[in-house]
Amino acid sequence: MSTVFEEIKVEKVSDKISEQIVKLIVDGKLNPGDKLPGERQLIDVLGVGRSSLREALNRLETLGYIEIRKRKGNYVKSIDATLQLDPLKGLIQADLRKIVQLYELRRDLEQASAYNAALKRTTEDLKRIKETLIAFRRQSGAARFSWSADQDFHLAIAQASQNFLRVHVISNIFEFSEEFLAPVIEEVANQRDNQSIIAQQHEAIYQAIADQNAELAGKRMDEHLCWTNERLIELIDKNQGI
Amino acid sequence: MSTVFEEIKVEKVSDKISEQIVKLIVDGKLNPGDKLPGERQLIDVLGVGRSSLREALNRLETLGYIEIRKRKGNYVKSIDATLQLDPLKGLIQADLRKIVQLYELRRDLEQASAYNAALKRTTEDLKRIKETLIAFRRQSGAARFSWSADQDFHLAIAQASQNFLRVHVISNIFEFSEEFLAPVIEEVANQRDNQSIIAQQHEAIYQAIADQNAELAGKRMDEHLCWTNERLIELIDKNQGI
DNA sequence: CGATACTATCTGGTCAGACCAAGCGACAAT
């Protein structure tokens, strides 16, 4: 029975309007830089109320299709800017210090990651982790901090924990935080000591995983990330003050 | 010269409104699933016109922060960004047993959630958790398992852990897994004992959080979810065989 | 007493009309 009837969808007026305008842009009837007719003119042509029209225009603006210039008019935008609507990004932008919460989350996951890796790692996993360790040491000789080598280590452990979701989520966190921290993270390289401290911590974690000592692996990972987070907070506070 | 003068920016009323609401979400004053006051009520509180308010709400919806349900109200959405789960839907559909990995992830987070809640909970947080406990007991009297009351308990703890991201991510996992498990979860209700066992486990967790015993809270949460996961695996294996 | 039916009210969606301040162009005064 349930397959016989279709749900009746009520489409908002503003949806139809924005669909139509997007179609015009896609079809090339409206080109970047073109000025749309004034709002009062459009509501006549479209036969809708101004609030619906404005709702549509507003959505188109936040989606990046048009640009609303107060007291000047509405213009079609060139869609060169990759329209990214990552809600999380907006949230963190609202308060950079919130990124600490993201890193707290990371600690939750990575602590478990190391714990489970110690229990479930294969010898291949272990070998892969070892390789990332060597790569990190090698690259830390260079002037700048090698973020990607650091990430490789953590991701290798996540893989060893035999949970593809964990890898996925942790990798997401890396990707996400990179663009926020890229401007400040370079400072880490200035304090050259940090590099070797991190390397030592990594090696200690590796050792615990190799020994299949889950408790210790988890504990060391937690301490490692606590230490990292503290450095991070220092950095942010310093740059925030400017 | 150009550096001496700053451009005067005119901020739209709707911008201020949406900023404020985003801030409320970031600060955890508004949590996933919360219902916003009605539009007519909000314009009184904020002292703005309805068009500006609606403009703000509309933007927040297209950005993914809230969900506008016609004739029902406006609700805060959980943020999907960290855990971009949608692409994974296909993977889990292909092999329902993969959901075990999702629940392992949940355990990572919730163990930390309980741990931190025990450390950081306010007395208000504690009161809120207690209420979910009572609601669960009351609803478990009914024939069917009250999934939402169960979720409320776990989310209340996440809130008490003072990390808004944790709330969102856990809420996301619930949302995501609900659609997979809805068909099988009802069976839990058949074994009436489970209901009271879960209630007891919840109460034990609550007690540890009330006592601010972080280690114990984390441990009990972990055990609780281990137990749950085992029941889950049984269910899946049984239904998979058909 | 219990199930059904109704009604008052609340919700978001839409429309219409009004006013504001700033941009802009035409035109006059200097």
Place this chain on the structure above:
DNA sequence: ATTGTCGCTTGGTCTGACCAGATAGTATCG
């Protein structure tokens, strides 16, 4: 040629009104 003024246009905002569906409390009927 520069400056000042006036009026029109533009998007931004507010108010008030109505609609239709959802909802909950009340009244009615069996």
